Amino acid sequence: xxxxxxxxxxxxxxxxxxxIKIIDVSRSFVKVGIEAPxxxxxxxxxxxxxxxEENIAAGSSQGGLSEAALLLKGxxxxxxxxxxxxxxxxSGEPTP
Amino acid sequence: MKITTRQNTVIEIDEKDILTFPEGLVGFxxxxxxxxxxxxxxxxxxxxxxxxxxxxxxxxxxxxxxMPDYDFEVDNDTIELLGIERPESLQLFAIVTVHSxxxxxxxxxxxxxxxxxxxxxxxxxxxxxxxxxxxxxLFAEGRDEEKES
Numbered sequence: 001x002x003x004x005x006x007x008x009x010x011x012x013x014x015x016x017x018x019x020i021k022i023i024d025v026s027r028s029f030v031k032v033g034i035e036a037p038x039x040x041x042x043x044x045x046x047x048x049x050x051x052x053e054e055n056i057a058a059g060s061s062q063g064g065l066s067e068a069a070l071l072l073k074g075x076x077x078x079x080x081x082x083x084x085x086x087x088x089x090x091s092g093e094p095t096p
Numbered sequence: 097m098k099i100t101t102r103q104n105t106v107i108e109i110d111e112k113d114i115l116t117f118p119e120g121l122v123g124f125x126x127x128x129x130x131x132x133x134x135x136x137x138x139x140x141x142x143x144x145x146x147x148x149x150x151x152x153x154x155x156x157x158x159x160x161x162x163m164p165d166y167d168f169e170v171d172n173d174t175i176e177l178l179g180i181e182r183p184e185s186l187q188l189f190a191i192v193t194v195h196s197x198x199x200x201x202x203x204x205x206x207x208x209x210x211x212x213x214x215x216x217x218x219x220x221x222x223x224x225x226x227x228x229x230x231x232x233x234l235f236a237e238g239r240d241e242e243k244e245s
Contacts, residue, residue, distance in 0.1 A: 052123035061194040
């Protein structure tokens with residue numbers, strides 16, 4: 001693993017189009033800003049891993065659905081639709 | 097096209113119910129084309145069946161049936177990827193983890209599936225900054241046993 005030391009506000013350039021900037025450093029947290037092309041998906045590792053594990057568990061899980069289906073059938077969604085809020089354009093905004 | 101259901105019956109799938117996930121699903125990146133169908137005795141559950149192999153498939157459900165006020169923002173990247181033009185053409189699903197004891201079934205509300213019915217394109221969205229979990233119990237009885245870490 002390549003290990004680099006950076007100061008607050010400095011960046012690391014990876015290839016032509018990925019930039020990682022140190023936004024804030026506190027005692028045990030580092031806030032980084034990431035600029036990357038759309039095709040590069042950026043996720044917190046533990047969250048991505050959790051979803052991967054759950055997808056694999058769900059994909060191999062087996063069992064009858066009819067009992068659960070009967071219980072859920074009476075429960076019509078109150079809102080009856082999807083609510084979407086369009087996010088303002090983001091430009092590699094860091095998330096805490 | 098015809099597919100064989102989990103109940104071993106052959107059903108006809110309409111072209112509009114064949115969904116393409118350009119990125120696959122998380123952990124299933126190479127699996128991109130699925131048939132979406134439901135059978136009467138399983139409604140309101142749906143099956144998302146990978147087209148090329150019977151053994152790859154998921155159970156999905158409208159997350160609003162699990163959590164009536166479920167809500168999140170669709171980011172611009174997803175709007176672009178799915179070519180979303182009309183919000184009313186969107187359909188939302190959560191992947192269900194089935195359990196032999198049905199009271200312990202859970203739904204993944206952290207990474208829902210958004211479908212654009214206009215072009216049959218779908219994506220599993222990884223939500224950011226959200227209280228939702230990957231194992232939200234479908235039934236209150238399961239809520240004591242399946243605690244999210």
